Amino acid sequence: MNRSIPPAIKDAVEFDLKLKPYEKFTLDNGIPVYVVKSDEQETLQLELVFPAGTWYENQSMLALATNFLMKTGTSKHTALEINESIEYYGAYLNRNTFHENATYTLHCLTKHFGELLPVLSEVILDPVFREEELSVYAQNQKQKLAVNLQKCDFVANRYIDQYLFGEFHPYGRVSTMMGYDALQTEALEGFYKKHYTYNNCKIFVAGNLPENMIPLLNQFLGSSKWNGESHLQRLDLPIQPAEEKKFRIFNDENGVQGAVRVARPFPNRYHPDFPKMLVLNTILGGYFGSRLMSNIREEKGYTYGIYSQLYNFRQVSAINIQTEAGRDVCESTIEEIYKELQTLQNVAVPQEELDLVRNYMIGSILGDLDGAFQIIQRWKNLILNDLDENYFYNNIQTIKTITADELQHVAKQYFTPADFFELVVI
Amino acid sequence: MTHYNKFTLANGLRVIVHEDHTTPMAVLNVLYDVGARDENPEQTGFAHLFEHLMFGGSVNIPEYDEPLQMAGGENNAYTTSDLTNYYITLPAENIETAFWLESDRMLSLAFGEKSLDVQRKVVSEEFKEHYINKPYGDVWHKMRALAYSTHPYRWMTIGKELSHIENAKLEDVKAFFFKFYRPVNAILSVGGNVTLEQVKALAEKWFGDIPSGEKYTRNLPVEPEQTEAHKLEVKANVPLDAIYKCYHMQPRSDKRYYAADLLSDILSSGGSSRLHQVLVKEKKLFSNIECYHFGSLDAGLLTIEGKLVKGVKMKDAEKAIQLELEKLQNEIIPERELQKVKNRVESLLAFEDMSLLNRATNLAFYELLGDAGLMNKEFSNYERVTAEELHQEAKLLFDEKNSNTIYYYAEN
Numbered sequence: 001m002n003r004s005i006p007p008a009i010k011d012a013v014e015f016d017l018k019l020k021p022y023e024k025f026t027l028d029n030g031i032p033v034y035v036v037k038s039d040e041q042e043t044l045q046l047e048l049v050f051p052a053g054t055w056y057e058n059q060s061m062l063a064l065a066t067n068f069l070m071k072t073g074t075s076k077h078t079a080l081e082i083n084e085s086i087e088y089y090g091a092y093l094n095r096n097t098f099h100e101n102a103t104y105t106l107h108c109l110t111k112h113f114g115e116l117l118p119v120l121s122e123v124i125l126d127p128v129f130r131e132e133e134l135s136v137y138a139q140n141q142k143q144k145l146a147v148n149l150q151k152c153d154f155v156a157n158r159y160i161d162q163y164l165f166g167e168f169h170p171y172g173r174v175s176t177m178m179g180y181d182a183l184q185t186e187a188l189e190g191f192y193k194k195h196y197t198y199n200n201c202k203i204f205v206a207g208n209l210p211e212n213m214i215p216l217l218n219q220f221l222g223s224s225k226w227n228g229e230s231h232l233q234r235l236d237l238p239i240q241p242a243e244e245k246k247f248r249i250f251n252d253e254n255g256v257q258g259a260v261r262v263a264r265p266f267p268n269r270y271h272p273d274f275p276k277m278l279v280l281n282t283i284l285g286g287y288f289g290s291r292l293m294s295n296i297r298e299e300k301g302y303t304y305g306i307y308s309q310l311y312n313f314r315q316v317s318a319i320n321i322q323t324e325a326g327r328d329v330c331e332s333t334i335e336e337i338y339k340e341l342q343t344l345q346n347v348a349v350p351q352e353e354l355d356l357v358r359n360y361m362i363g364s365i366l367g368d369l370d371g372a373f374q375i376i377q378r379w380k381n382l383i384l385n386d387l388d389e390n391y392f393y394n395n396i397q398t399i400k401t402i403t404a405d406e407l408q409h410v411a412k413q414y415f416t417p418a419d420f421f422e423l424v425v426i
Numbered sequence: 427m428t429h430y431n432k433f434t435l436a437n438g439l440r441v442i443v444h445e446d447h448t449t450p451m452a453v454l455n456v457l458y459d460v461g462a463r464d465e466n467p468e469q470t471g472f473a474h475l476f477e478h479l480m481f482g483g484s485v486n487i488p489e490y491d492e493p494l495q496m497a498g499g500e501n502n503a504y505t506t507s508d509l510t511n512y513y514i515t516l517p518a519e520n521i522e523t524a525f526w527l528e529s530d531r532m533l534s535l536a537f538g539e540k541s542l543d544v545q546r547k548v549v550s551e552e553f554k555e556h557y558i559n560k561p562y563g564d565v566w567h568k569m570r571a572l573a574y575s576t577h578p579y580r581w582m583t584i585g586k587e588l589s590h591i592e593n594a595k596l597e598d599v600k601a602f603f604f605k606f607y608r609p610v611n612a613i614l615s616v617g618g619n620v621t622l623e624q625v626k627a628l629a630e631k632w633f634g635d636i637p638s639g640e641k642y643t644r645n646l647p648v649e650p651e652q653t654e655a656h657k658l659e660v661k662a663n664v665p666l667d668a669i670y671k672c673y674h675m676q677p678r679s680d681k682r683y684y685a686a687d688l689l690s691d692i693l694s695s696g697g698s699s700r701l702h703q704v705l706v707k708e709k710k711l712f713s714n715i716e717c718y719h720f721g722s723l724d725a726g727l728l729t730i731e732g733k734l735v736k737g738v739k740m741k742d743a744e745k746a747i748q749l750e751l752e753k754l755q756n757e758i759i760p761e762r763e764l765q766k767v768k769n770r771v772e773s774l775l776a777f778e779d780m781s782l783l784n785r786a787t788n789l790a791f792y793e794l795l796g797d798a799g800l801m802n803k804e805f806s807n808y809e810r811v812t813a814e815e816l817h818q819e820a821k822l823l824f825d826e827k828n829s830n831t832i833y834y835y836a837e838n
Contacts, residue, residue: 001631003486003530007522009497015517040448041780043773071697079707083697088766090773092696109773136707143713143733146665150561254663257551257559288500289491301547304555324555356496363498363517370449371780 011355012362013400019369019392022379025214027222033203033214034379038372044110044207045373048124048221049384051232052102052195054170059187060179066191067095067102069137070127077122079133085119093120099170100314101384102195110208114216121220124196125227129185138180145175153324155251156259156425163247163421164265164318166240171313197227202383206376236315241265247423255426258330262337263320264420269312269385275398276410277319281310283349283357283407284340285321287364291340292321300336302329314385319414330424341420344411348404361399427802428785431622432793435629437638438610442789442798443625444617446782452618453783454514454524456532457790459613460606461508463578463646463724471585474505475549475594476602480512482541484531497523505583508723509794515783518619522628529632532612535603542596549591553584561664565832572656573672573727573830577649608639613793617786649674649725656830661837666713667734668834669743672727673823675719679795684807685819686719686728691767692759692816693717693730693750698766700750701730710735711743723795727830728823740833754820759813771808 025033057063071093072079086093091108093116104124108116148154158174165172203217210216267273285292285308292306306323325333368374382391430444465472480503481490494501499516514524557563566582574580585591614633616625652674676682694701694717701715715732734743778784792801822828 003526003533006487006493007526009523010517010519012498015498041776043776043780080698080703084766087696087698088762088769090766090769090771107777109776136710139710139735140706140713143666143735147561147733150663150665152559252559252663255559256554287495289495297548298544301544302551304548304552324551324559326551326554356492359498360495360500363495363520364500366498366517367451367500367515370451370782373780 012359015362015366017362017365017369017396019378019389020375021389022376027214027218029198029222029225031198031201031203031222033205033217034376034383035209036206036372036376036379037209038206039208042110042208043107044113044205044209045105045107045376046120047103047105047204047380048120049101049103049202049204049380050196050200051100051234052191052200053098053100054173055100055234056195056232057170057191059182060173061175061183062187062191063102064097065134065137065183066129066188066195067097069129069133069188070104070192070196071095071123072133072137073128073130074122074126075128076126082119082123086116089115091116093123110210113210113213117216117220124221127192129188129192131185134183134185134188138183141175142177142180145177145180150252152251152255152257152259152425155249156261156322156423159247159249159425160261160263160320160421160423163242163423164239164263165316166242169237169239171239171316193227194230195232197230198225199229200232204376204380206372239265239316242421245418245421247421249423249425251425256327257324258327258424258426260323260325260330260333260337261320261423262334262420263318264414266310266317266319266414268315268317273410273413274317275395276402276406277310277414278395279357279361279399279402280344280407280410281308281319282361283353284308284344287357287360289356289360291343292337295340296323296325296333296336300329300332302326302333302336306333312381327426330426334422334424338417341411341415341417345408345415348408351404354404354407358399362396365396428779428789430789430798432798433626435609435634437634437636438641439629439633439636440613440793441625441629442613442615442793443620443622444615444785444789445621446618446785449618449782450518451515451782452518452521452524452616452620453786454521454528455615455617455783455786455790456512456528457613457615457794458510458512458607459611459642459794460510461506462581462583463507464606464642464644465578465581467578467581467586469590469594469598470581470587471549471583471591472594472598472602473510474583474585475545475591476599477503477505477510477512478545478549479535479541479599480531482538482545483536484527485534485536487527487530488536490527490531493523494527499524506720507579507583509791511787511790513783513787521616521618521620521624525628525632528614529636532607532609532633533636537596537600539596542594542599546591546594549584550588553588553591557582557584562662562668562834564662565660565668565670565834568658568660569670569672569727569830569832572658572832573652573674574649576647577724578646579649579722579724579726604639606642609633609636610639610641613790615786615790615793617789618782646724652828652830655826657833658831659833659835661835663838664834664836666736667738667740667836669732669734669740669747670832670834671730671744671747672830673828675726675728675823677725678721678723682819682822685811685815686823688764688767688771688808688811689754689816689820689823690717690719690728691770692754692763695767695770700753701732701747704750705732705746709746711738711746715747740835744831751820751824754816755824759816761813764813764816768808768811772805775805
């Protein structure tokens with residue numbers, strides 16, 4: 001046996017990736033329910049999505065605080081009672097606020113679903129925003145912020161988004177002590193009433209589902225026009241990128257590392273260059289074998305890790321290269337980042353590397369589609385962005401067929417160093 | 427129930443196979459029975475540095491990552507005080523690529539100076555990123571030294587000091603490899619869309635001819651029982667005062683481990699747990715407080731860690747914690763609360779088992795504990811714990827003499 005010869009492999013282009021379809025139900029009040037079933041385990045996930053993200057707030061942190069505090073008391077139960085009734089069954093009721101949407105997600109054993117749905121329904125339909133809960137929340141968030149503000153990576157993430165989008169844009173706005181102090185229960189209540197309404201709700205369910213799930217959902221979320229009908233207008237807001245391009249900030253005089261960010265705005269997912277950039281970004285800094293990782297970590301040892309990220313924001317995206325590097329090699333790191341950007345502009349990606357990245361990306365998507373929880377996640381992202389499976393298949397097609405010439409063309413358009421913001425926070 | 431088959435190659439390599447034909451993927455996991463606890467006290471951080479070097483090419487394969495990525499695969503690894511674990515996920519059709527790569531690096535590494543030189547730097551940056559350049563980042567370094575006098579848990583996996591990593595020599599690296607990274611000290615676990623026959627044939631083909639090596643017999647210094655409370659005051663450039671209290675608990679395989687684990691859930695697992703409810707919500711002494719442990723194989727530490735609300739005095743905060751611990755020592759836990767934490771474990775295990783990677787990794791881990799089959803008995807170990815046992819455990823565990831406390835003060 002000759003160990004230097006690799007075993008034969010099946011190439012990515014030969015994998016026929018299929019996105020398992022969802023089933024769709026409609027509750028009596030019109031709420032759509034998207035379902036991906038699987039009977040292999042005893043668990044389920046149910047997610048409620050509302051257009052209640054930071055995009056819609058007229059006051060900093062309003063969306064986040066509303067989403068958080070809904071779970072801290074209803075007209076009938078205290079926060080402790082609600083937590084008890086969820087946690088007794090080993091279940092999790094998590095909440096999240098994003099730029100566009102806010103969510104409530106229940107994870108539980110299928111056998112307990114009937115006990116948990118009434119609690120979820122009460123939290124969504126009948127929250128009461130109490131002064132006491134708000135003041136504990138604001139105080140604890142401020143303390144957390146104080147700790148985070150000492151971390152160079154946290155501070156760098158805040159600044160770079162401000163440079164990219166402007167500090168008043170929802171994508172660039174950051175949490176502040178003053179913002180927490182300004183929160184009022186009336187404002188939370190108002191935001192809740194306007195955004196958490198039956199006609200703005202979408203439900204995504206995956207896993208092993210009880211027989212009577214739809215009747216149960218109808219009983220607890222589908223039988224009335226809760227919170228009335230609310231029609232939200234979602235207007236695009238212009239971004240206001242910073243005029244300067246280069247920033248150096250000292251956050252901690254004794255810091256032994258600097259947080260490096262090199263970033264530029266990029267068109268959103270609806271633009272034809274977006275799927276191409278997904279591939280180019282992977283080559284640049286999207287996986288362990290990427291150009292940035294090979295050069296700056298594996299060749300030079302400047303950092304523990306360096307990544308390039310393509311934002312998935314709705315209105316406008318961005319490419320953001322990020323790393324924490326030794327204090328004395330931050331400037332060299334930036335130089336090397338620019339070198340890698342320029343190499344992609346000037347030299348076509350070698351065929352072997354392109355094949356490798358195709359295979360890596362397809363293998364990774366194959367793994368991501370493994371299981372109902374993962375599949376519903378894909379569907380959710382498509383549905384919430386008004387897309388369908390064609391978008392998914394087009395992206396796969398781009399990964400399988402994009403040429404080195406096309407990639408170089410995209411690099412020439414978007415990888416000019418002068419177009420990037422650069423930031424070091426020590 | 428996670429079903430599996432088990433066999434051992436002639437060279438001593440234990441192999442576990444978990445067939446799951448509902449997935450298009452496969453996982454290959456290799457666990458080496460070596461962690462930071464096995465290090466020479468003068469060369470700490472070595473097991474972890476070594477994990478990095480495992481990606482620097484092996485005797486017949488100059489690049490580890492490239493062929494794997496070409497086969498649509500991903501991989502990673504981690505080192506703890508107890509063990510070192512490597513795993514690959516890839517499309518099942520390409521499983522042989524994983525066998526080829528993992529067997530070659532078990533056979534022998536390339537041992538290049540360049541790789542050692544670069545990874546020393548990378549690990550130094552990792553050290554800085556996680557333990558130096560973060561507020562409170564040094565606390566575990568200090569706590570381990572405070573709580574352990576003898577056992578190697580007294581240093582962190584990343585190492586006691588940067589110089590140990592910076593001074594690592596290639597001869598030391600080689601010696602470490604041939605002592606620990608041998609078939610007889612390893613467990614191979616393969617899961618996913620594979621068959622037992624296929625794995626038997628591939629294991630024999632790729633791992634069968636690797637020299638067995640010498641079985642490593644662990645003989646670590648035993649930590650003497652702690653007889654008085656340890657306390658340490660720290661002042662640092664952080665925004666908030668914090669308190670860390672650690673109590674010596676029992677090893678992973680001891681029956682008492684499960685009682686301690688459930689106690690930690692009673693204190694801190696979700697919004698209805700005692701520490702959060704009483705100390706954050708009612709008394710408003712802490713902005714956050716949690717209780718956790720690392721599941722160490724040898725006797726580990728149960729930790730309570732909290733950040734004080736600005737203006738609260740350290741002694742009031744500590745007293746309030748102690749009051750909650752005394753309640754556990756003096757009063758039997760209500761049946762419903764005990765059922766709650768057991769339900770939590772049941773649910774946690776069910777969600778954990780959803781992931782193929784977790785199942786493959788856990789089978790290897792439980793095999794290290796003595797038998798892969800223990801994985802399927804884990805819930806019953808929790809189920810049988812009684813309220814009285816929790817009561818007894820609380821008395822032993824939360825004895826003040828068994829405590830190690832760090833008072834971490836904000837400088838300004």
